[in-house]
Structure formats: C-alpha cells, structure tokens
Amino acid sequence: MQITFRNFCIFITLLFATIFFGLIISLFIIPSFTAILNSLQAKEMMYSLELSLITSAVSTIAVLTLAIPIGYALSRFSFFGKNFLKSILDLPIAFPELVLGLCLLVFFGQTFVGKVLNVLGIKIVFTKLGIIVAQVFTALPYSTRILCSTFESINPRIELVSRSLGYTEFETFRNITLPIAKEGILATTIISFARCMGAFGAVLVLAGGSYMYTETLPITIYLSLSYGNMDMAITSGIVLVIISFAAIYMFEKVDRGRTWHF
Amino acid sequence: MAFLEIKNLFVDLKNFKLKNINLKIDKKDYVTIIGPTGSGKSILLETIAGFYKPTKGKILIEQLDISNLPPEKRCISIVYQDFALFPNMNVYENIAYGLKKKEKNSRIIKEEVEKIAEDVGITNLLNRIPNTLSGGEKQRVAIARALVTKPKILLMDEPFSALDVRTKDSLRDLIENIVKKYETTVIHVTHDLDDVFRLANKTIIMKDGEIVQNGYVNEVFSKPLNDFVANFVGANVLKGEIIGKKDGYTLIKIGRFVIRSIDNANVGSKVKVYIRPEEIILSNDLEDSIVCSVEKIKRFNNILWIKLSNDCFTLNAIVTPNITEKRISIGNKIFIKFDPSKVRILEGNGC
Numbered sequence: 001m002q003i004t005f006r007n008f009c010i011f012i013t014l015l016f017a018t019i020f021f022g023l024i025i026s027l028f029i030i031p032s033f034t035a036i037l038n039s040l041q042a043k044e045m046m047y048s049l050e051l052s053l054i055t056s057a058v059s060t061i062a063v064l065t066l067a068i069p070i071g072y073a074l075s076r077f078s079f080f081g082k083n084f085l086k087s088i089l090d091l092p093i094a095f096p097e098l099v100l101g102l103c104l105l106v107f108f109g110q111t112f113v114g115k116v117l118n119v120l121g122i123k124i125v126f127t128k129l130g131i132i133v134a135q136v137f138t139a140l141p142y143s144t145r146i147l148c149s150t151f152e153s154i155n156p157r158i159e160l161v162s163r164s165l166g167y168t169e170f171e172t173f174r175n176i177t178l179p180i181a182k183e184g185i186l187a188t189t190i191i192s193f194a195r196c197m198g199a200f201g202a203v204l205v206l207a208g209g210s211y212m213y214t215e216t217l218p219i220t221i222y223l224s225l226s227y228g229n230m231d232m233a234i235t236s237g238i239v240l241v242i243i244s245f246a247a248i249y250m251f252e253k254v255d256r257g258r259t260w261h262f
Numbered sequence: 263m264a265f266l267e268i269k270n271l272f273v274d275l276k277n278f279k280l281k282n283i284n285l286k287i288d289k290k291d292y293v294t295i296i297g298p299t300g301s302g303k304s305i306l307l308e309t310i311a312g313f314y315k316p317t318k319g320k321i322l323i324e325q326l327d328i329s330n331l332p333p334e335k336r337c338i339s340i341v342y343q344d345f346a347l348f349p350n351m352n353v354y355e356n357i358a359y360g361l362k363k364k365e366k367n368s369r370i371i372k373e374e375v376e377k378i379a380e381d382v383g384i385t386n387l388l389n390r391i392p393n394t395l396s397g398g399e400k401q402r403v404a405i406a407r408a409l410v411t412k413p414k415i416l417l418m419d420e421p422f423s424a425l426d427v428r429t430k431d432s433l434r435d436l437i438e439n440i441v442k443k444y445e446t447t448v449i450h451v452t453h454d455l456d457d458v459f460r461l462a463n464k465t466i467i468m469k470d471g472e473i474v475q476n477g478y479v480n481e482v483f484s485k486p487l488n489d490f491v492a493n494f495v496g497a498n499v500l501k502g503e504i505i506g507k508k509d510g511y512t513l514i515k516i517g518r519f520v521i522r523s524i525d526n527a528n529v530g531s532k533v534k535v536y537i538r539p540e541e542i543i544l545s546n547d548l549e550d551s552i553v554c555s556v557e558k559i560k561r562f563n564n565i566l567w568i569k570l571s572n573d574c575f576t577l578n579a580i581v582t583p584n585i586t587e588k589r590i591s592i593g594n595k596i597f598i599k600f601d602p603s604k605v606r607i608l609e610g611n612g613c
Contacts (some may be wrong), residue, residue, distance in 0.1 A: 176348055
C-alpha cells in the first residue's frame, strides 16, 4: 500500500484511538464483576456519586448563568480591556487544576473577601460549597469559550433587525439570540457538567478530600488509591468514564455541523 | 419642512468617521445613497436606524429629535442584503414579530400578515422556515417584515446585491409598487445605478464619510458638482478653456476642437466640462462634428457602450445599436456632436 500523507494521518488517528480505547477498556477488565458490583453498592460510592451529581448540577447551572452573559459580552460588545479580560478568563484552561485550587484556597481563606464571607456565615474552604466553587471555576472558561463562539456565529444583523422592529436589547436577546443559540447552550451544559463531574485538583485543595463529606467521585478514586482499595478506585473510574462518554456522545450529537473555537 | 432632517451629524467609530452630514428628505421620497466601498453609506443608514450614536449633530423626524432614542423607539425598519431573517421562526412568525410588539390582538396580526404577504407575493410561503427559501423569496419576506409595522422610514442596505439579475428586476418592480402603496419614505444604499434610475427621485453621493452631492437624480447626474461625482456617475470629464461667447452659447476650446455650452463662464478661464455618455450624439454630417475613432465596444442588452478617442481626449458614449451598429466597429472613424444644453461647465478647475 502506498504511504500517502492521508494514510499516515488516518493511521496515527487509528493508533491513538485504539490506545485510548484500550486504556478505557482496561478499567473494565481488570477487576471482577462482583468486585465492581460490591463497590457500586458501597455506602461511600453512593455518597460520592450523589454528591458529585448534585454539586455538578448546581455548578452547571451557576456556570451557565455566568457564561451566557460573559460569552455574549465578549462576542458582541467592544469595550476597554476586552482582550485582556478574555485572556484572564481563559487562564484557568492553561492552569494546572491544583494551582487554580491553591488560588481559590488563598482567596477564600486568607484574603479580606474570604474573611468577610466567613463572618457572613458563607464558608467555602473545606466545605461542600467549596466543591461547587471549585467546579464552577474549573468549568467556566470552557463554557465561556463555547458560548462566545456560539454567539459569534449568529449574524448580528438579525439582532439589529429585531431592535428596529421595536424590541429592546434584552427582549431581542431573549426572543432571538437565545433560541438561535440553543444548541450551543445545550453543548455548553453537557461539557460543563462533564468538567464539573471530573474536577479534581481544585476540589481537593479548596474543599479538602474529606471522607464521606467532600468526597466527589474523583476524590473517591484518590482516597481509594491512598487506602489501597483498587476495586473502589476502578469502580469510581468506570462511573466517571460512563458519565463522560455519555456527555461526549451527546455533545457530538448536538455539535454535528457546528464549529467551536477552544 | 423636511420629514427627515440630519443636521451637522458626526459619528466616530475610531476606524471610520462620518463627517458633517447635512440632509433633508421629504415624506414619500425614495432616496438612494451611492458611493464607493468604504464611503460610509451603510454607517449613515445604521446611524439613522439608531445602531450608532452620533458624537455630534441631530437627526430629526418631523421636527422631533431622535438622535438619542434607541432603535426600538424610532419606528424605522431596515432590510439588509443578507436578509437577516429569524431562523428560529417560520415566515409567518418573522412577519408577525414586529407587529406583536404593537398589536396584541392575534386576529388583527393575522389579517395584517396575510395582507402584506399577498402584497409581496409570498402567501404560499407563510408556513415555510427561512432556510428553505430562495434568495428572492427571503428578500420578499424581509421586505414584508419591515413594511408590516408601517415604519416612518424604510432603510435598505443593498437589498438586491445578493440576487440574480431576474430576481433583482422583479424585486425592483415589487419595491416600486409597494412603497407607493404604503406611502413609505425610503433610504436605499446601493452600488447599482439601475436602482437609482428605476426607483429613486433623489440621490446622495458619499465619499470618505461625507456627502459630496445630493439632490434630485436628474440634477445630480446631469450636473455633477466635482470630478469625483462626475467620474462616479459615469460622466465624461474634459479639460478646456473658455474662448468666447456666440449666439448665447459659451465657446469652449478642447484641444483643437471648439464645443458650445449654455452654461456661463468667464472668457479666458480654464474649465472642466462634463458630458454624460448617453448624451453624446452620433452625427452623419461633418459640420460642427468631432471625429473620433472607436477603441472599445461593449454590449449591454439593448445598448452599446463605446470608448472613443482622438488626439485631444477620450470619451465614453452609450448608444442604441439599431441605427448605428453598421458604423460602429473597433478602429472605425465616427463623428460626434454635443447638445449645448447637455454640456456642463465647472469653472476654475481646468488644465
């Protein structure tokens, strides 16, 4: 077979897809089915799964609430320092999650803001609220990027026409922009949820890895590995893989024919 | 009293500026804005719509200052070249969208939508979604959506430029009829002089963010104020000198030829002379004629565009081929004459 550039690219794609697939499959074949079933029924697993789902759902709502106006502002309006703000908002994508967690820990633990919140009874460090805060900061940059790209793909003249037909800026956003952007918003929801479910470093540092308290699924993997409970660690991994796979599959469904700019 | 008046309008968009725009438009006027790309035509249109804030000056409709009103309060509709239909709504909903803001009675909305749909010939499309329509159909929907709210002014930004020649022509007919029927005042940005001749009673010519000339179409095209306008509207510009007056005509020497004009100018002054291509007369007799050779010929439907030259100047002429075709071929010598009433003089800018 003639080695062409096309064949080379396809070969590399197939090779790494196979390796990734092998990595994922290895999770499923190493432990016994009974071990997985037992781990799934364990109190710790049920707790961490429930906590992960609840915190991720709340965080996803918070992320969307923030990312929609941020994405719209960055895509539509010209204002002083816009590019600088864009870079700041993108920073966590390049940050190691642990560093992000460290920043959050210092900010909410050591600074004036953290102390004021503490006095007001809003405790973030080493609490469940901390999980949500860490997840929001982890997922927000990705969501902002997807939504910014979604809004940029909408012809601004459509909005101008709506304005000329008697609708205010907000009414136009609600009646025209949001419905047109619904696929992008759905994709953002899926990606945000998956990012929140998988958030580890920032959650560990800010919320602490407390057994059966701030224990999300990634923390369960970490704690189980520490105790040497491989079955529990692998089962948590399998649950996360299934959730991630479902999210990516849905994202691909929604994403078909669209282009996101990360 | 002008219906729309723009006074000393300045708009600063950092990379582009509109400068000292002054304009008066009467009710039911059909005004075209023409000018080269980047001259500020669309920005002027969108400033009138309220999408850009003026840094200085006023926009008045029926003496009411609307300069600081948001677009939704101006009662001005806009139609774009890319149609800008709402993809999340069907044709009926697109047209009804503006009406719903003003009218809550769904029966009245339905009647109004059906009426305008009939007027623009899209009754059969009301249940379709925009991306299943052709370009011409989409623009009909956009026109219906803009007119159904009975705007004080209809703005159109190159509405036909994305359409083929036949569709363009049928939409011109539609616009011509419907703006008359709805008694709408229209401001239409275009690059196509056919739009100007077919639809407008007034025209504005812009360059570098300024209005260089505006007025009735015939006036602007027959008497351009300067070289730029003359070139833009396709007039021939010749340089000459006033050598005297005879029988009420001004005599202009252009190279070795002398032509006449009814315009006045001081004897001895260097001038520029404007002659429209379609006003050049092909002549059979040698007396008072100028001999030229044919350099280029282009055929457009039922007219011929020819480039003529001699040792003194080069001219573009537009002629109908039926009477002249035999004589017109590249390299042939032909004789031309100018009607003195069509020869316009701009004093003081000659060579």
